[in-house]
Amino acid sequence: MQVSVALSDVEAMMLASLRANASEVSRKTAGAREAAQYHLSAGGQRIRANIALHAGLSAGLNAADATIIAAAVELLHNASLVHDDIQDRDELRRGQQAVWSRFGVNTAICTGDLFISAAYATLCRLDNARVLAPMILLMHERVSMAVDGQCADLQESAAIFSDTKKAIAHYQQIAVAKSGALLSLPLELVLLASGQPDYLPQARSAAEAFAIGYQIADDLQDVQSDGRAGTAAVGYNIVSVFKATGTTALSMEKARTLGLEKIDLAIALSGRLPFSIGARLGDYARQLRDVVDGYKSEEQIGGNE
Amino acid sequence: MQVSVALSDVEAMMLASLRANASEVSRKTAGAREAAQYHLSAGGQRIRANIALHAGLSAGLNAADATIIAAAVELLHNASLVHDDIQDRDELRRGQQAVWSRFGVNTAICTGDLFISAAYATLCRLDNARVLAPMILLMHERVSMAVDGQCADLQESAAIFSDTKKAIAHYQQIAVAKSGALLSLPLELVLLASGQPDYLPQARSAAEAFAIGYQIADDLQDVQSDGRAGTAAVGYNIVSVFKATGTTALSMEKARTLGLEKIDLAIALSGRLPFSIGARLGDYARQLRDVVDGYKSEEQIGGNE
Structure with missing residues (x-):
């Protein structure tokens, strides 16, 4: 209310x-x-x-x-x-x-x-004017990180990785930079404003796990709605990263598994933050879990290509 | 040194x-x-x-x-x-x-x-962390003003003013917003940091007069180097504003006169700022005066179209 x-x-x-x-x-x-x-x-x-x-x-x-x-x-x-x-x-x-x-x-x-x-x-x-400087410095760190992620994402559509493992690690780094930066910032600023800087790394980890899950959900939706996995016109799609090693259905399943793993991590980590400050992030993570989980049944109904 | x-x-x-x-x-x-x-x-x-x-x-x-x-x-x-x-x-x-x-x-x-x-x-x-908030608020004011000026400048190439007087006033408002904002900011931030906010309006007036002179000098150079007065592909050129009422040579002379007037004002106003904080702005204004003044002789050498 x-x-x-x-x-x-x-x-x-x-x-x-x-x-x-x-x-x-x-x-x-x-x-x-x-x-x-x-x-x-x-x-x-x-x-x-x-x-x-x-x-x-x-x-x-x-x-x-x-x-x-x-x-x-x-x-x-x-x-x-x-x-x-x-x-x-x-x-x-x-x-x-x-x-x-x-x-x-x-x-x-x-x-x-x-x-x-x-x-x-x-x-x-x-x-409280005393906390302004550290809050602004942190904000600049996160803006810079989001800019790094956006630049990398714009360029990675053209990138080729011979090694799927490396490609997936790089995909996650981009998601953490591009989306994680501004998802952890609200929690981090609250911690600075309330004099709890010790919890900053925990807040960041929770938000970053959520960001990877969020990006994977977004990619799965793109693939389902317009079959962009093969083309990846803009940015870097997790399904096309996995696709180097199998069919679209198989790579969607792998993407879904990774997404759920990250979302479950986000739920766990946000629950451990002090004063329940992670409760709302946890709510969003649970909503996202349902969405990502839903891709399995649609795949099963639709069959394997 | x-x-x-x-x-x-x-x-x-x-x-x-x-x-x-x-x-x-x-x-x-x-x-x-x-x-x-x-x-x-x-x-x-x-x-x-x-x-x-x-x-x-x-x-x-x-x-x-x-x-x-x-x-x-x-x-x-x-x-x-x-x-x-x-x-x-x-x-x-x-x-x-x-x-x-x-x-x-x-x-x-x-x-x-x-x-x-x-x-x-x-x-x-x-x-001094106490002055950070007012300095940042002023910085945002000046960034917003520069953004306003840039937006107006980008659009004014298509604008038509029936009244030359209004067009010239609008041109000066754009120059003040677009260039004046970040020329007055260094002086204004120094005044805030050194605890002299009373002089802010004076510093701003000096920088804004300089900005108009600076923009006119830039426009005169554009016209001389590529004859853009008639086309004004991007932005708003003072020579094309004056040209509604006469030849290119005449409108250049009018632009030059207005430019010198503003630069002389900038020299006078910057000289009156406290602690000689306007000395460097005054130096730049005097350099600019020579440049703008020079357009007269080139015109005379080159003849009237």
Whole structure:
């Protein structure tokens, strides 16, 4: 209940940071500020905001500080969506035109920039100014990591690994960098803000296991919906990595097994975090488990190719 | 002397912030970190770093804090160059291939993102943690303003103003937003760091007058080097704005007069800033004055079209 109230506060805070001190030219131009608002208006699951709010309140932060962390992380995530959609040429995002498709690539580049900058400014609203510097430094670490992961993912569609084991390890490194960075950040910022830095590595491990499971679920869905395993037009698909050693059905099964293993790890690790700050991440992991588990029955119903 | 030593410290600090905690995937990929380093390796005038260092030392900051401000502002400026070059499809930057042309558009988008994030992280090195929040909030204001200006500039090539006076006012608003934002930021951050916020509006006025003069000088050069006044393929050229009311030679003369007026204003205003913090901006303004003044004689030598 408390969290559902706070989610609307997160939206309001994101918009406030994006609109801060709009200059005169921005009022005459359908530029980045308008595009950012358009992008946010489509909603989304706000997984990272939910994780931050739950974790923040569980760790004893006041609602305002939990909201600040939620808004900052969600702004970064949306920066990555706007820029990723340009890079992947995805025309749709959350059921509406992607920013680049609606406002053009140039405005979309500026929009992502505005989101990143707004994320840092949002953290400055924290009550406790002493923790600001370590939180910003950690945020930069995670942004850099996400950038590393995105660059590697964009290039790996062309990469060839002779060794499947190495290819799978590399796939997981990319998922950890690309998605794990902004999934562990809400937990990590809460730990810093609440004076519990000792638990940082544990929080990160839980989020990283979840990120690999999440990426595998996404890849399995791509393969089922458009048979992209063979082509891998953009990025690196786990099914095509396994496919070096067998049929699509077999490689989907291997992918599914690896995904479940990582998700179970995420459930276990998030349950061990202090003050139940990992409870919401655990909930998401259990939901994801059902999705990934479901791919088995569909395969069995559909037969082996 | 002191400043020339510190400039190499600025370079080192920029690289350190860009390399912070490189993840394993980044070591296997020619990604954003490599592209950022490549971009910085071409050098450049580092005008904003010079302004920050001079102003910082004049205002009594220690060398470390002046260097931090210089590096943070220069990182933002280089973010804008990398993303602007994508948007303008400029293939060359400082005598070498632009990042997008060398590493591809996708990596160049990530590279600008990394620069922005690194700028915020750099400020966290400041000795005095109490001033961090206001400095970051101001930085976000200026980044937002630069984004507004860039969006407006990208769109104004298609804009038609029936009224030349309005068109010229709009041109100046764009220059103030696009270039003024990151030219006033080094002075403004120094004022915040040294506890002199009362002078912020004065510093901003001086930098904004300089920015308009700077943009006009740039436009005059574009017109002389490739006769772009009539086409204005990208952005908004002051000569084409004035041309609505006369010949190219006449509109260049009008542009030159406006440019000199703004530069003289920048010289006067920067001279009035406290502790001589505007001295370096004043030096740049005087150099720019000679350049803009020079367009008259070239016009006279070349005749009127």
